[in-house]
Amino acid sequence: MILQVEAVDTFYGETQALFGASLSVERGKVFALLGPNGAGKTTMLRSILGLTRPRRGAVRFDGREVTHSPTHEIARGGIGWVPDDRRLCPTLSVARNLGIAQKRTKFRNWTVKEACEIFSPLEYLMERECENLSGGEMQMVAIARALVGSPGLILFDEPSQGLAPKIVGDVLATIRRLRNEGVASLVVEQNAEIALSVADQAAVIDRGRIAWSGEAATLRDDRGLRQRLLGVH
Numbered sequence: 001m002i003l004q005v006e007a008v009d010t011f012y013g014e015t016q017a018l019f020g021a022s023l024s025v026e027r028g029k030v031f032a033l034l035g036p037n038g039a040g041k042t043t044m045l046r047s048i049l050g051l052t053r054p055r056r057g058a059v060r061f062d063g064r065e066v067t068h069s070p071t072h073e074i075a076r077g078g079i080g081w082v083p084d085d086r087r088l089c090p091t092l093s094v095a096r097n098l099g100i101a102q103k104r105t106k107f108r109n110w111t112v113k114e115a116c117e118i119f120s121p122l123e124y125l126m127e128r129e130c131e132n133l134s135g136g137e138m139q140m141v142a143i144a145r146a147l148v149g150s151p152g153l154i155l156f157d158e159p160s161q162g163l164a165p166k167i168v169g170d171v172l173a174t175i176r177r178l179r180n181e182g183v184a185s186l187v188v189e190q191n192a193e194i195a196l197s198v199a200d201q202a203a204v205i206d207r208g209r210i211a212w213s214g215e216a217a218t219l220r221d222d223r224g225l226r227q228r229l230l231g232v233h
């Protein structure tokens with residue numbers, strides 16, 4: 001396993017958002033965490049990165065406990081993050097945004113050039129300031145930025161949000177390509193159909209508790225189960 005989250009309880013002040021939530025992501029595989037608005041998906045990602053620290057439970061990345069490590073150290077260890085609002089430096093060029101994110105880790109080390117070969121349209125945008133990109137282009141830059149950090153695992157927060165169907169297709173194809181390159185992904189999505197189309201394993205979170213976990217194919221193929229867990233067809 002590249003990531004193990006074990007029975008975490010995470011709070012915002014006195015409000016508990018995760019209740020004994022556990023999940024495990026296998027090396028080089030895609031894991032989908034599904035659930036409705038406010039279920040705790042983003043909180044799970046924040047708990048893994050130490051942005052909102054779990055009060056109880058443990059987070060292990062690449063065999064090492066990181067529950068109490070500073071966020072920058074967790075990221076440097078090889079966890080990439082693609083936040084739902086992208087968080088690019090708007091006045092800097094694509095090249096600068098990627099250049100400042102470049103890191104070496106024990107995992108495969110990616111140069112800016114190699115990351116751009118995965119996302120071929122980026123080559124033509126390198127000198128463009130990020131504030132002048134379309135939503136889809138920003139998402140591609142945000143993924144490339146995660147990749148030049150040479151991660152063993154990338155956390156995707158709602159990667160389809162606000163994107164046209166064609167661009168969503170490109171993002172899914174990219175997640176599949178990263179998988180072929182041995183990079184694992186944890187994809188948090190409200191849209192189960194989209195996430196299940198790329199996932200190997202999946203879990204459903206409901207009001208801060210993991211309600212189901214198993215093979216993604218089981219959820220993909222069982223309409224009744226999907227309906228019961230997610231209220232969708």
Ligand SMILES: Nc1ncnc2c1ncn2[C@@H]1O[C@H](COP(=O)(O)OP(=O)(O)OP(=O)(O)O)[C@@H](O)[C@H]1O
Pocket residue numbers: 012015016017035036037038039040041042043044190
């Ligand atoms: N900064 C915060 N302060 C207090 N409560 C918060 C904060 N952020 C999230 N919460 C609460 O924690 C719970 C889980 O929220 P979270 O954002 O993790 O859900 P989510 O599944 O990612 O939903 P969405 O898809 O709407 O982002 C919700 O009840 C939310 O209101």
